[in-house]
Amino acid sequence: MGSKTLYDKLWDEHVVRVDDNGAVLLYIDRQLVHEVTSPQAFEGLRLAGRRPWRAAANLAVPDHNVPTRDLAAGITDPISRIQVETLDHNCADFGIREFPMADPRQGIVHVIGPEQGFTLPGATLVCGDSHTSTHGAFGALAFGIGTSEVEHVLATQCLIQRKSKTLLISVDGQAGPGVTAKDIVLAIIGEIGTAGGTGSVIEFGGEAIRALSMEGRMTVCNMAIEAGARAGLIGVDEKTIEYLRGRPYAPSGELFERAAAHWRTLVSDPGADFDRVVRLDASAIQPQVTWGTSPEMVVPVGGRVPDPRAEADPVRAEGIRRALGYMGLEPGTAIRDIRPDKVFIGSCTNSRIEDLRAAAEVVQGRKVADGIRLALVVPGSGLVKAQAEAEGLDRIFTDAGFEWREPGCSMCLAMNADRLEPGERCASTSNRNFEGRQGQGGRTHLVSPAMAAAAAVAGHFVDVREL
Amino acid sequence: MEPFENFTGVVAPLDRANVDTDAIIPKQFLKSIKRTGFGPYLFDELRYLDPGEPGMDCRSRPLNPDFVLNDPRYQGAQILLARENFGCGSSREHAPWALADFGFRVILAPSFADIFHNNCFKNGLLPIVLAPETVEGLFARSRGPQALRIDVDLPGQLLTLDDGTRIPFEIDAGNKARLLEGLDDIGLTLQHADAIRAYEARRQIEAPWLFAV
Numbered sequence: 001m002g003s004k005t006l007y008d009k010l011w012d013e014h015v016v017r018v019d020d021n022g023a024v025l026l027y028i029d030r031q032l033v034h035e036v037t038s039p040q041a042f043e044g045l046r047l048a049g050r051r052p053w054r055a056a057a058n059l060a061v062p063d064h065n066v067p068t069r070d071l072a073a074g075i076t077d078p079i080s081r082i083q084v085e086t087l088d089h090n091c092a093d094f095g096i097r098e099f100p101m102a103d104p105r106q107g108i109v110h111v112i113g114p115e116q117g118f119t120l121p122g123a124t125l126v127c128g129d130s131h132t133s134t135h136g137a138f139g140a141l142a143f144g145i146g147t148s149e150v151e152h153v154l155a156t157q158c159l160i161q162r163k164s165k166t167l168l169i170s171v172d173g174q175a176g177p178g179v180t181a182k183d184i185v186l187a188i189i190g191e192i193g194t195a196g197g198t199g200s201v202i203e204f205g206g207e208a209i210r211a212l213s214m215e216g217r218m219t220v221c222n223m224a225i226e227a228g229a230r231a232g233l234i235g236v237d238e239k240t241i242e243y244l245r246g247r248p249y250a251p252s253g254e255l256f257e258r259a260a261a262h263w264r265t266l267v268s269d270p271g272a273d274f275d276r277v278v279r280l281d282a283s284a285i286q287p288q289v290t291w292g293t294s295p296e297m298v299v300p301v302g303g304r305v306p307d308p309r310a311e312a313d314p315v316r317a318e319g320i321r322r323a324l325g326y327m328g329l330e331p332g333t334a335i336r337d338i339r340p341d342k343v344f345i346g347s348c349t350n351s352r353i354e355d356l357r358a359a360a361e362v363v364q365g366r367k368v369a370d371g372i373r374l375a376l377v378v379p380g381s382g383l384v385k386a387q388a389e390a391e392g393l394d395r396i397f398t399d400a401g402f403e404w405r406e407p408g409c410s411m412c413l414a415m416n417a418d419r420l421e422p423g424e425r426c427a428s429t430s431n432r433n434f435e436g437r438q439g440q441g442g443r444t445h446l447v448s449p450a451m452a453a454a455a456a457v458a459g460h461f462v463d464v465r466e467l
Numbered sequence: 468m469e470p471f472e473n474f475t476g477v478v479a480p481l482d483r484a485n486v487d488t489d490a491i492i493p494k495q496f497l498k499s500i501k502r503t504g505f506g507p508y509l510f511d512e513l514r515y516l517d518p519g520e521p522g523m524d525c526r527s528r529p530l531n532p533d534f535v536l537n538d539p540r541y542q543g544a545q546i547l548l549a550r551e552n553f554g555c556g557s558s559r560e561h562a563p564w565a566l567a568d569f570g571f572r573v574i575l576a577p578s579f580a581d582i583f584h585n586n587c588f589k590n591g592l593l594p595i596v597l598a599p600e601t602v603e604g605l606f607a608r609s610r611g612p613q614a615l616r617i618d619v620d621l622p623g624q625l626l627t628l629d630d631g632t633r634i635p636f637e638i639d640a641g642n643k644a645r646l647l648e649g650l651d652d653i654g655l656t657l658q659h660a661d662a663i664r665a666y667e668a669r670r671q672i673e674a675p676w677l678f679a680v
Contacts, residue, residue: 013674016666017659021641025659027666029677037559039500048653053663056680065498079498079521086500123677130558130582144582146560147502148589148652156656158663160641164581194485195552195578228555230581251676259676294485315550319484413557415494434489434556436512 003269005166006235007201010141010266014124016158026161029123030140031153032109033060033096035087036415037128041151042090052094053157059118059249060091060098063108064415068378068405071101080416094154107381107407110134110348114218115383117247121236121263126153131348131431133224137217138244139236139266141201144225164230165199168274170206175282178465180358181216182350182429182448184208184280185223186288190298192278197229200275203268204234208282214243215354222349223431226295235267289335289461290433290446292323297433299335301451301463307331326435327443328423335461338445340427342420343368343375343456344438345402345449347412350429351380353387355449359429360393362453362464368401369459375402376418378410400457414439427455468591470649474572475618476545479535480609486549487556488583492565496521505561506568510536536569540614548605549576553594554583563590573619575626577602588642591649593621595636621647 004012016025038060045051052058065080067073075081084101091098099105105112110131113119121139126132128150135142149159169188189196202224209220217234224232241260244250251259286300297320299305305324308331311317324331329338345351345359356379368375377397379385385407388394394404411418412430420426420442429452430437433444447455454464496508498521511519514536516529530537536544547566553576554562563586566574572592577599579587587594597605608628609615618627621643626634644650656663671678 017662019641021639021644023639023641025656025662027663027670030680036497040502040560043500043502050653054667059680077498083498083500118680120677122674128558128560130556132558144558146558146563146582146586146589148560148586152653152656155653156660156663157667158656160652160656162639194555195580198552198578198581228552228580249680251679255676255679259674262674294487315484322483413489413494415497432487432489432556434487436493437489440493440512440518 003272005268005272005274006139006203006233006266007141007166010122010124011163013122014141023160023162025158027124027158028126028153029057030118030125031058031150032113032125032127032132033058033150034064034109034127034129035062035083036064037147038090038150039083039086040147041154042094044151045094045154050155052096052154055095057157058096058154059113060087060096061106061109061112062087062101064409064413066101066408067416068408068410068418071406104382104386107384108348108351108409110222111351111380111384114138115247115381117244117250120244120250121240121266126159130225131222133229133232134218134222134348136221136224136232137214137234138240139234139263141231143231164201165275167197167200167202167229168277169202169204170277170279171204171208171282172206172279173208173282174211175208175285178450179285179287180448180450181212181219183285183288184282185220186290186295186298186446187285188280189223189227189295190288191280192227194226194294194296195228197224197227200229201231201233202227202229204232209234210237213354214239215352218352219349223295226431236263287448287451287464289451291327291329291335292320293326293433293435294323295431295433295446297323301335301461303335305329305331305333305335337460339371339425339460340445340455341373341424342426343372343452344411344426344428344430345376345452346378346380346410347430348380349431350449351378351384353384355429356384356388356393359449359453360396362450362467363400363402363457364396366400366457368456371459372456375456376405376411377402378405379407381407402456411438413437427452427461468649471591471593471621471646473620474545475616476572477541477543478546478548478605478609478615478617479541479544480548480606481535482550482606484550485552485555488554488559488562489556491554491562492559493519495519497559497561502564503568505565506570509565509569510534543570545570546573546575546617546619547571548602548609549574550602551576551578553579555580558582560586560589563587563592567592575602575605588645589652591646593646597634597636601634
């Protein structure tokens with residue numbers, strides 16, 4: 001048998017059968033469920049008189065619509081409330097484990113999966129959410145699916161799939177101080193583009209990736225989808241295994257050690273063949289700030305907004321022109337001269353304890369600048385919130401003038417009350433700067449937690465290393 | 468799902484790259500627990516001048532005259548002509564639901580985002596990948612005073628333009644069969660229930676920790 005990539009190993013272990021057209025019935029070990037993309041799937045089961053194939057393989061949590069303050073008041077938007085209540089009812093009807101809004105373990109689906117040890121190396125894991133790529137940080141094959149496939153997994157524990165291409169992105173050498181996982185992944189997307197990974201599973205490797213904590217690796221894999229990839233993957237090492245030890249849904253005792261022995265094999269073999277390899281030099285990566293309406297529209301913080309007249313490709317030039325118009329920016333503007341109105345620290349990309357620590361370190365002893373109308377910190381889960389409070393991070397934020405909120409997706413996509421007003425500009429640790437993403441007419445600049453915190457205290461984008 | 472049948476339809480050219488699913492159907496409409504009724508809100512922020520909210524009656528809303536779907540030439544369009552990486556971003560199946568509910572049956576583009584592409588086939592929507600120069604030519608043709616009309620032949624994997632130009636296209640055999648027969652994927656997969664059970668039995672021995680939740 002020849003050398004295999006990590007993706008080959010995960011794929012081969014999950015093939016149930018291959019049909020005449022070469023399509024594979026792939027077994028799915030885990031499904032995470034949330035309120036937005038599941039109601040129609042449960043309704044489909046109900047209409048067909050079907051039951052879940054293996055209810056215990058699912059874990060549900062409301063996250064997109066949940067309010068981040070006054071939880072006692074419940075959800076005031078009636079349509080949002082119905083959607084969350086529908087999840088509660090569906091989970092009760094179909095026997096699916098749920099962390100409802102009042103549960104201390106509730107949080108963003110991609111934060112609680114790993115936190116609970118529900119996400120395991122070597123597993124296939126899906127969710128009706130594109131940022132399911134996050135879980136690839138554990139050497140799990142994890143990808144987002146649509147609602148029809150959510151129903152398919154509920155009913156059969158399988159999906160009909162075709163194997164993707166493989167892309168190795170090796171980030172070699174060491175990243176400098178102040179350069180985080182978010183900066184690395186934004187630099188990768190800037191390099192390969194938002195369609196650079198289309199049709200591929202990206203494995204992230206190299207010294208700078210190995211050096212990242214599990215939280216950092218989750219940030220990188222989370223944004224694999226912003227490079228268009230089917231999934232992101234990082235090989236298992238001792239950090240992966242130690243992160244999972246003692247987690248509620250991870251195996252325990254002898255079974256954990258037996259699992260860990262297998263997990264240690266979940267790396268690409270030396271000499272394994274990838275369809276494409278891209279190498280980046282970590283030492284050349286600077287803190288990143290997006291200026292446009294696609295994550296690939298990104299420059300180092302010392303840079304300037306581009307000029308469409310310098311772009312030879314007419315479609316790209318028009319894209320730059322349209323993005324600048326939407327963002328209310330003139331060509332050539334220095335990133336440092338851009339002043340946000342709001343700051344959002346949160347989302348499945350950057351709401352874990354390490355993210356909050358990094359932001360708090362910048363904020364400590366400083367105040368939110370006068371021009372900032374709202375600076376929000378939204379922890380990724382109830383457990384992250386409790387941990388941060390135990391460490392006193394909440395006080396650091398509130399003393400500086402940040403608001404300290406309850407967990408949820410919040411202003412990443414503004415399905416709850418947290419949103420930008422038309423024309424407002426935000427320094428955001430989330431993952432998408434699409435038009436209208438954080439509120440109709442809202443303008444998003446994607447940054448790391450430390451860079452968002454720095455922008456909050458400076459009142460404009462600033463290199464966190466010079467603060 | 469209704470089987471896909473051949474048709475001749477008007478082409479609406481949406482001339483921008485990286486059209487994301489947030490643009491196709493904004494998040495406020497994702498609060499619906501239904502599968503239908505998204506068509507009036509398709510491209511809501513581009514199509515209307517006022518902010519859209521779920522449940523609004525769109526017939527009296529102010530239209531953006533510069534948006535292609537509001538151009539009189541493209542009324543009743545069933546084919547959307549798009550640029551690269553169409554459907555990027557979120558996995559929301561509400562995007563193909565909205566496109567299909569509006570009346571689109573085919574999307575032509577040089578490339579599609581993976582999840583969106585997959586979601587289309589579950590909803591009777593045919594996404595066709597064409598060479599960039601072919602797409603460029605179709606954009607040029609579709610901007611004339613008369614809308615371009617294309618005949619779509621799925622069994623023959625052939626597009627025929629109104630001037631007789633023929634453009635063959637590729638499609639995965641499984642996806643083609645799924646569209647033509649309007650198949651229920653779950654029912655088909657459940658025909659292999661024994662294979663799934665056999666796989667599970669084997670894995671419970673090989674990797675019992677995956678079944679210990």
